[in-house]
Amino acid sequence: MTGETPALETKALRKSFGALTVASDIDFRLLRGARQALIGPNGAGKTSFVNLVTGALRASGGSIWLEGADITHLAQAQRVKRGVARTFQITMLFRGLSVLENVTLAVSERMGMAGDLHRPAGNRRVIIEEAFALLEELGLAEDALRPLKELAYGRQRLVEIAVALGLKPKVLLLDEPAAGVPSAESGVIIETIERLPEDIALLIIEHDMDLVFRLAKRITVLVQGAVLVEGTPQEIAADARVRQVYLGEKGRA
Amino acid sequence: MSGNGMTDGVTISDAAKQAASRRMEIFARRHRFRVMEAVPWVVALGAFFAFPDYLALGAQVLATILYALSLDLVLGYAGIVTLGHAAFFGTGAYAAGLMAAHGMGEPLSGLAVAALAAAAVGFVTGSIILRTHGLPLLMQTLMVATMLYELANKADSVTGGADGLQGMVVKPVFGLFRFDLYGRTAYLYCLGVLFIGWFVVRRIVHSPFGRSLTGIRENEARMHAIGTSVLRRRLTAYSISAALAGISGALVAQTTQFVAVDALGFERSGNILIMLLLGGIGRLYGGFIGVPLYMIAQDRFAEIDPVYWYFWIGLLLVLVVMFARGGALGAAERLLRRRGGVDS
Numbered sequence: 001m002t003g004e005t006p007a008l009e010t011k012a013l014r015k016s017f018g019a020l021t022v023a024s025d026i027d028f029r030l031l032r033g034a035r036q037a038l039i040g041p042n043g044a045g046k047t048s049f050v051n052l053v054t055g056a057l058r059a060s061g062g063s064i065w066l067e068g069a070d071i072t073h074l075a076q077a078q079r080v081k082r083g084v085a086r087t088f089q090i091t092m093l094f095r096g097l098s099v100l101e102n103v104t105l106a107v108s109e110r111m112g113m114a115g116d117l118h119r120p121a122g123n124r125r126v127i128i129e130e131a132f133a134l135l136e137e138l139g140l141a142e143d144a145l146r147p148l149k150e151l152a153y154g155r156q157r158l159v160e161i162a163v164a165l166g167l168k169p170k171v172l173l174l175d176e177p178a179a180g181v182p183s184a185e186s187g188v189i190i191e192t193i194e195r196l197p198e199d200i201a202l203l204i205i206e207h208d209m210d211l212v213f214r215l216a217k218r219i220t221v222l223v224q225g226a227v228l229v230e231g232t233p234q235e236i237a238a239d240a241r242v243r244q245v246y247l248g249e250k251g252r253a
Numbered sequence: 254m255s256g257n258g259m260t261d262g263v264t265i266s267d268a269a270k271q272a273a274s275r276r277m278e279i280f281a282r283r284h285r286f287r288v289m290e291a292v293p294w295v296v297a298l299g300a301f302f303a304f305p306d307y308l309a310l311g312a313q314v315l316a317t318i319l320y321a322l323s324l325d326l327v328l329g330y331a332g333i334v335t336l337g338h339a340a341f342f343g344t345g346a347y348a349a350g351l352m353a354a355h356g357m358g359e360p361l362s363g364l365a366v367a368a369l370a371a372a373a374v375g376f377v378t379g380s381i382i383l384r385t386h387g388l389p390l391l392m393q394t395l396m397v398a399t400m401l402y403e404l405a406n407k408a409d410s411v412t413g414g415a416d417g418l419q420g421m422v423v424k425p426v427f428g429l430f431r432f433d434l435y436g437r438t439a440y441l442y443c444l445g446v447l448f449i450g451w452f453v454v455r456r457i458v459h460s461p462f463g464r465s466l467t468g469i470r471e472n473e474a475r476m477h478a479i480g481t482s483v484l485r486r487r488l489t490a491y492s493i494s495a496a497l498a499g500i501s502g503a504l505v506a507q508t509t510q511f512v513a514v515d516a517l518g519f520e521r522s523g524n525i526l527i528m529l530l531l532g533g534i535g536r537l538y539g540g541f542i543g544v545p546l547y548m549i550a551q552d553r554f555a556e557i558d559p560v561y562w563y564f565w566i567g568l569l570l571v572l573v574v575m576f577a578r579g580g581a582l583g584a585a586e587r588l589l590r591r592r593g594g595v596d597s
Contacts, residue, residue: 054478080480092478094471100280105468106479108461114481115489117462122281124461132277141269144276167479 005068007032007201008053008084008171014061015052015225022048024225025062030171034201037216039209039236041245045225046205047089050173054086055079067170081110083170087160089179089205093148099159100144103131106166134162138192154185158192165196172196174204178211190214213237221245284459293541297444301437309436309508314548315443316504319450321529321540323497328526329535330458331490332470334387336522337394338498340378340401341371343517345499347405347412350512353421360426364446364503371499372492374401379491383484386473395519402517418512432508439508446504450497455537457493466490470535527566531573533580542581 008030015023022045030036038046051057053064055076063072071079094102108114108127122128135141138158143151148159157177164172177193178186186208193215196202206212212219212233219236221228223245229236236242300311320342327333345367352363382393405412412418425431430438457463469476469483476483506512515521524547532543550569554562577584 056477075482076477077480077482080478086478088475088478092472092475094468094475096471097467098280100276101464104280105465105476109465109479109481114461114465115486117457117460117489119461120284120456120459121461121464122284122459125277125281127461128277128281132273136273141273141276145279163475163479 004031006030006065007034007067008203009065010053010062011065012062013049013052013059013064015048015057016060022225023052023059026222026225026227028220028227030201030203032170032201033198034203034218035216036202036218036220037204037206037212038220038222039206039212040222040228043224044222046222047175048225049222050086050175050205053171053173054084080167083168084173085164085167085169085171086173087164087175087177089176091153091156091160091180093156093159093163095149096147098145099140099148099151100128100131100135102148102159103134103162103166104128106163107131107134110167131166134165137195138162139188152185154181154188157181157189161189161192169200171201171203174202176206176208177204178206178208186211290538293538294448301440301444305435305437308440310548312436312439312443312508313505314545315440315447316501316508317525317528317548318540318544319443319447319504320498320501320525321532321544322447322450322454322537323494323501324525324529325534325537325539326454326457326466326497327491327494328529329537329539330463330470331466331487332473333383333487333491334391335394336391336519336526337396337398338494338525339517339519339521340394340398341375341495341498342502342505342521342525343398343401343405343514344371344374344495345502346506346512346516347418347502348499349503350418350421350506351411353423353507353510354418356422358422358424359428360423360442360507363423363507364500367499367503367506368496369499371502372496375492375495376488379488379495383487383491395522398517398519398522402514402519405514405517412512412514415514417514418506421506421510421512423507423510432510436508443504443508446500450500451537454497458537462486462489527570529580530570531580533582536579536582539580539582546581 006029010026010028013023013026026049038049040046048057052059055074059072063070065071066082066084071082074082094105104127107130108121108124111127113124113127132141132144135144138161140155140158140162143155148156151159161177174193178189181189190211204212204215216233218230219233220230221236221242228241228245229239297315301308304311324338327335348367348370349363352358352366378397382390382397385393406414423432426438426442432438465476465481465486469486473483502516528543528547529539530543531546532539532541550566551562554565558565573580579586
């Protein structure tokens, strides 16, 4: 591990909207194959951090590095092509399209074939087969041809992950992957995340502490746009400042 | 792997494999031609023989269907809302009209120049206005068309202004078929061009590019997140659509041998939207139903109630929006589904 280039790194990353600072000098490292969580109270800037890393938001200062390459000034689409993918806290899918189509859109974009005007999309068997294989892995094969909006919300959360996996990411940011899912169904989502390929560096943004302690090997705590502390789950659980932050906020931990 | 834990030996996994390949097959075949898709062409050819006195009107209907098809590509597939599509229709009409008025009346080259001119207008204006969405975009499409309208109106030394462009001489198609008084040539000419236009649009909407347009319509933020250059793709679709609308305008100009400044007018943008809504948007065939329906309804209502006929068109539209969402095709789809057995 020593001296290894991290999969993702931010140096003094800063973002402010006028007087409001949502990220102040965030130094963050995500190692290759990491299983890391980003936690923090509401309004801590977790989702803003995800938006900065993916390029949906432009940084006001600092830099972002992917496997040693500076991606600070790349557009969102280019960062995706380099291997940064994300899922959304509230499902952001193509509701009127079939489940399979949701994933083929991502796969054909990754393969650089999505701008092709000529041959029918149905002739691209590689794309369809790869997308279908992903659905099979996530237990969604039977729903492949159903319109996404007909699926139960828990299943839609799985499609959310499948679409991101279709991009073959190096870094995957999961923004509250189990949000809004009844607890009976969240087990499947946690198992799915546990089975994700080991070479993907995972950052899980979460509120649910059970989920965090089950999945994460390292935890970063964000408070008011700044990193409060980072450590193993045991260290975080024992940290007085973390307890204070969480107990101050209705004792969520 | 596949979720359900009961792997009872070879038979079940074989069945699962078969089910998987069947699903992929259905998905991969969506672009294949269906028998139903021949219906418009059979009807159009039949009408040629059945209504020899209405071929001039028929040619206008066919050209307008191409216009609706071009609108469907941007509105129904790419989700670009526009109230200014006449900008491209009119550009094409004037391009072909000016050529024919200046001794270059060969119709096919007129179509080509019209397509290029309209695509150029689409590309230039689109690269500015497609950065916006929703209402601001709607307003800007309206502004583009209004500006072109006023430009054509003022530049009367070139366009004939409010009097319209006179003196067009359109040469025979392929140097063989003259445009006759009955509209026979006009009808078949428009039908042929519409067929090619339909084939191209159909190919586009089933291509990976076309599917990604649907993705942009369904959820643009997610398309950004899967690495799509959304602006570039919207601009490509907008330019192609502009070219097709330009060809449609050129067809009307060549077959009527006249261009009125109305070709760029607001009604030209608004009515086509109504026709497409009547037929159903995002379905490729909305225009094939909506345009004849509107034009026939207009004809009938105008006869029954010459003063307030537009009121009845409005009422028809209200009824469609309330009771037949998705237009005539949407209603038909729901009926078929209720009868069972229509897969996506």
